[in-house]
Amino acid sequence: MNGSIRDFSSFLSVEASLRTPSGLKSFLPHMSKPGAATLAGGLPPANAFAFNKLSIGFQNPGDFADSGSPNTAEIPLVSEDPSQPGLREALQYGSGLGYNLYVSFIRKWFESHNSMKYDDWGIMATGGNTIAFDHVLRTLINPGDGIFVEEHAYPSALEQMKPIRARIIPIKMDVEGMIPENIEHAYHSFRSSNPDSVAKLIYVVPTGQNPTGASMSVQRRKDILAVAKKLDLLIAEDDPYSALQLPDYVEPSENPAGIDTYPGVTNDFPNIISFDDEGRVLYMFTFSKIICPGIRCGFTVANKQFMAKLQLIQESSLQAPSGLAQATIIKLLSQFGEKGYHRHLQFLQKTYSDKRNFVVSCLRNEIGKVTAKGGNAPAEFHVPNSGMFIYIKIHLPTKSTQKNGHAQSLIEQIFERLLEEKVLLVPGYMFSPTFDPADSLSKDAYPYFRCAFSTAPQEMLAHGIEVFIRVLNEFGCGQ
Amino acid sequence: MNGTVRDFSSFLSIEASLRAPSNLKSFLPYMSKPGTVSLAGGLPQAATFAIDNFSFRYKNHTDSTDSGSLGTIDIPMVSEDPAQPALREALQYGNGFGYSLYVSFIRKWFERYNSMKYDDWGIMATGGNTSAFDHVLRLLINPGDGIFVEEHSFPSALEQMKPVRANLIPVKMDSEGMIPEEIERAHNAFRLSHPDAVAKLIYVVPTGQNPTGASMSIRRRKDVLSVAKKLDLLIAEDDPYSALQLPDYIDPAENTTGIDAYPGVVNDLPNIVSFDDEGRVLYMFTFSKVIAPGIRCGFTVANKQFMEKLYLVQESSLQAPSGLSQAAIVKLLTQWGDQGYHRHLQFLQKAYTEKRNIIVRSLRQEIGKIKANGGKPPAEFHVPNSGMFIYIKVHLPIKSTLQNGHARSVMEQILERLLEERVLLVPGYMFAPAFDPVDPLSKDAYPYFRCAFSTAPEDMLARGAGVFIRVLSEFGCGQ
Numbered sequence A: 001m002n003g004s005i006r007d008f009s010s011f012l013s014v015e016a017s018l019r020t021p022s023g024l025k026s027f028l029p030h031m032s033k034p035g036a037a038t039l040a041g042g043l044p045p046a047n048a049f050a051f052n053k054l055s056i057g058f059q060n061p062g063d064f065a066d067s068g069s070p071n072t073a074e075i076p077l078v079s080e081d082p083s084q085p086g087l088r089e090a091l092q093y094g095s096g097l098g099y100n101l102y103v104s105f106i107r108k109w110f111e112s113h114n115s116m117k118y119d120d121w122g123i124m125a126t127g128g129n130t131i132a133f134d135h136v137l138r139t140l141i142n143p144g145d146g147i148f149v150e151e152h153a154y155p156s157a158l159e160q161m162k163p164i165r166a167r168i169i170p171i172k173m174d175v176e177g178m179i180p181e182n183i184e185h186a187y188h189s190f191r192s193s194n195p196d197s198v199a200k201l202i203y204v205v206p207t208g209q210n211p212t213g214a215s216m217s218v219q220r221r222k223d224i225l226a227v228a229k230k231l232d233l234l235i236a237e238d239d240p241y242s243a244l245q246l247p248d249y250v251e252p253s254e255n256p257a258g259i260d261t262y263p264g265v266t267n268d269f270p271n272i273i274s275f276d277d278e279g280r281v282l283y284m285f286t287f288s289k290i291i292c293p294g295i296r297c298g299f300t301v302a303n304k305q306f307m308a309k310l311q312l313i314q315e316s317s318l319q320a321p322s323g324l325a326q327a328t329i330i331k332l333l334s335q336f337g338e339k340g341y342h343r344h345l346q347f348l349q350k351t352y353s354d355k356r357n358f359v360v361s362c363l364r365n366e367i368g369k370v371t372a373k374g375g376n377a378p379a380e381f382h383v384p385n386s387g388m389f390i391y392i393k394i395h396l397p398t399k400s401t402q403k404n405g406h407a408q409s410l411i412e413q414i415f416e417r418l419l420e421e422k423v424l425l426v427p428g429y430m431f432s433p434t435f436d437p438a439d440s441l442s443k444d445a446y447p448y449f450r451c452a453f454s455t456a457p458q459e460m461l462a463h464g465i466e467v468f469i470r471v472l473n474e475f476g477c478g479q
Numbered sequence B: 001m002n003g004t005v006r007d008f009s010s011f012l013s014i015e016a017s018l019r020a021p022s023n024l025k026s027f028l029p030y031m032s033k034p035g036t037v038s039l040a041g042g043l044p045q046a047a048t049f050a051i052d053n054f055s056f057r058y059k060n061h062t063d064s065t066d067s068g069s070l071g072t073i074d075i076p077m078v079s080e081d082p083a084q085p086a087l088r089e090a091l092q093y094g095n096g097f098g099y100s101l102y103v104s105f106i107r108k109w110f111e112r113y114n115s116m117k118y119d120d121w122g123i124m125a126t127g128g129n130t131s132a133f134d135h136v137l138r139l140l141i142n143p144g145d146g147i148f149v150e151e152h153s154f155p156s157a158l159e160q161m162k163p164v165r166a167n168l169i170p171v172k173m174d175s176e177g178m179i180p181e182e183i184e185r186a187h188n189a190f191r192l193s194h195p196d197a198v199a200k201l202i203y204v205v206p207t208g209q210n211p212t213g214a215s216m217s218i219r220r221r222k223d224v225l226s227v228a229k230k231l232d233l234l235i236a237e238d239d240p241y242s243a244l245q246l247p248d249y250i251d252p253a254e255n256t257t258g259i260d261a262y263p264g265v266v267n268d269l270p271n272i273v274s275f276d277d278e279g280r281v282l283y284m285f286t287f288s289k290v291i292a293p294g295i296r297c298g299f300t301v302a303n304k305q306f307m308e309k310l311y312l313v314q315e316s317s318l319q320a321p322s323g324l325s326q327a328a329i330v331k332l333l334t335q336w337g338d339q340g341y342h343r344h345l346q347f348l349q350k351a352y353t354e355k356r357n358i359i360v361r362s363l364r365q366e367i368g369k370i371k372a373n374g375g376k377p378p379a380e381f382h383v384p385n386s387g388m389f390i391y392i393k394v395h396l397p398i399k400s401t402l403q404n405g406h407a408r409s410v411m412e413q414i415l416e417r418l419l420e421e422r423v424l425l426v427p428g429y430m431f432a433p434a435f436d437p438v439d440p441l442s443k444d445a446y447p448y449f450r451c452a453f454s455t456a457p458e459d460m461l462a463r464g465a466g467v468f469i470r471v472l473s474e475f476g477c478g479q
Helices: A025-031 A100-113 A129-140 A155-161 A180-193 A218-231 A304-315 A323-372 A410-420 A440-445 A458-474 B025-031 B100-113 B129-140 B155-161 B180-193 B218-231 B304-315 B323-372 B410-420 B440-445 B458-474
Strands: A051-058 A072-075 A121-126 A146-150 A167-171 A199-204 A234-239 A281-286 A298-303 A379-381 A389-394 A448-452 B051-059 B070-075 B121-126 B146-150 B167-171 B199-204 B234-239 B281-286 B298-303 B379-381 B389-394 B448-452
Touching: A051 A323, A072 A323, A100 A121, A100 A298, A100 A323, A121 A129, A121 A304, A129 A155, A129 A199, A129 A234, A129 A281, A129 A298, A129 A304, A146 A155, A146 A180, A167 A180, A180 A199, A180 A218, A199 A218, A218 A234, A298 A304, A323 A379, A323 A389, A323 A458, A323 B051, A323 B323, A410 A440, A410 A458, A448 A458, B051 B323, B070 B323, B100 B121, B100 B298, B100 B323, B121 B129, B121 B304, B129 B155, B129 B199, B129 B234, B129 B281, B129 B298, B129 B304, B146 B155, B146 B180, B167 B180, B180 B199, B180 B218, B199 B218, B218 B234, B298 B304, B323 B379, B323 B389, B323 B458, B410 B440, B410 B458, B448 B458
Parallel strands: A146 A167, A146 A199, A199 A234, A234 A281, B146 B167, B146 B199, B199 B234, B234 B281
Antiparallel strands: A051 A072, A051 B051, A121 A298, A281 A298, A379 A389, A389 A448, B051 B070, B121 B298, B281 B298, B379 B389, B389 B448
């Protein structure tokens, strides 16, 4: 395996280069020496902690009997087993990398699911992928630096890039996601129109992309990395959905496929970072969709140089994720074990697949009603094989309609009508890096609606889809 | 009470003015309307959460003997009582203000202990004061903006201010803390030396200041606010220690003070924000020393205009503190009630006071031995009435000593010697905003050591004090 990697300091933002290791934190190693009288750190004593023990009840939807995992866990103040968490450490101040037991545990866990192609990498606990990406941006991006994003991108990520004044460069997508040739194309355009700017980073969600639901093939992942190498770019790989792999569509029936038919833990969608032999990829994983969003915990993997700066940013902001969350995750993953975790993913995949199948069948049904009468389909969509979204392309009528004599985009009219009917979908312009809110008619340039199938209960899904297609018809879509 | 405050938009950083409310999050209110079919937000269903419930053993302080009695609190998935936390909401995505029940609870809780002088203020959950202050800096500070800081300052705060390229303006302190006249003096000097820069913010820790242990009187708090008004500055009020009030020193051997004699919630030193009738103060409170550092949870209070931007910073980074932490805090404070919280503070105050008294006695004894032998004291200090630190001023010898032919600061030599003896204190230059690491001899310009008495057990406190004073003598301090 390749040992050392190149010097990445030229990629650091001005802010990151001004961050230096804390004088105080450098004392920490001394403080654990036997007999040390530490009068240095302002650490509250553990016997002052208000909490003494944490007990967790796991939701046990899958059948854990065969995986042998108990469905409760306890975290005492002091753990007899050093490999198990104790609140005395989990709830104490520590390093910007996170609770050390969590960091070492999650490193082994990550390595058991990913094989890294270089040695000089590090891992840290994060408060989820939004803060992870916030820290990546602050580490790398100066005002004016270019970031390549999917042409239909995750709105929260766009909202993070704007205040730091990154130049957002949209990249065309196909059914798999970002198109590598288009990155090159856009790169050259960017360099000629912004000769003094640096194109630095590709932000990508390779699996279960939000909003399109696209997942990149193995070849596509390698091609993206190849382009990054060619153009000397870094990759921020955002991974909230790789666990939510959904097998091919089947008609919903009274006997849906059993949980055992689901992939569970697989390597069908290897993370881009597992092909990276140069240290270009900063990989961000979150437990939000696997455990719950409010746990606010995940991890980031990157080369050691970047990790050192990411650690410093975290030290100066969150410090570390909640110790309760980190300790809980260790306990949950240890207690589930490989088998239980596999089972848990199967449960999630079945839950999401069943819902996706139901929504797809409703959509096809309602669209089918229109085409059966000889009409053109008002909308079309790809069936996602990962994640929780279907991105529905609508066929806007050739003529736009006016409302009350004022020009208003059709998308907006459709959206308002849906709201009146108490049905909510997210319109396409909200995912567009180039949408200009000052030109509200341009909303029609993004004729899509994103449909999330994760939340609504089944009985409401059918009604929602029925209303959606009906409203599209009312506005002449497909005609 | 004064209703509206002035327009504060001129104080916003460029980054903050580029932040706009999230389109996606703006859907949230619609999503909770009855009968709405939301296919909008990618919210995992509560049925997919891996955690179903959790419970804590907590110190319930049911008697006055600090017997270590514990109670149990439970947090279920769904709560029958809407005033009680439930994981279905606490562990779900929300908005940047935090878990709604935590926010409303903590607002009432804050109002019980603080009376605000204007109406247009808001409150939000934070991941502790480091995260809170990071967000305040991003809200307000452009590169070059001036921030007034105590001349002996919290190093972590200094480390946060440097990467955002604030101009740090140290302000002289006396035994109460920052001197208001010195703020004016420093302001005038700054305007002369940096005519194009904007002096914007006072960063202050008014109670149990780190490192000096100083606490401002009521008069001083009002005077600092007056200066802020006069110079049109804002105040970032950092409050980690107001709960740790330590009554006057009593020799440990004679101390029979029972827990009931401790002040508990009774606080003679109101927060600066409670005098603020204009909305100048951003008040940051953390539960780190009250509950545990790893809970990573607190709250910030500020005028509504700032709050409308501050929550956006959080929405684009942490999103919200861990739902486990927020739910646990609501439950804990509810179960304690005012009486239990009062008791808990008394318990903390007793623990910290007794430790402070031990180290004060040891220091006085060791210094006393030298005086008894006809020598001059090698060090002096004020006894802190709050917090967890004693700031010890060292009387460096008139002549500095050389080591191995190289000029080295005496402070550094003392520190190394202490480390050899496995005694750790933090040298004063680490708290100096003006310290230049390039000039190592300048370490002697900050002849102080900060002594934390929070963690070390009693015997360590005594040993540490003894070694410390002995080493100072060895280096000729006081001579």
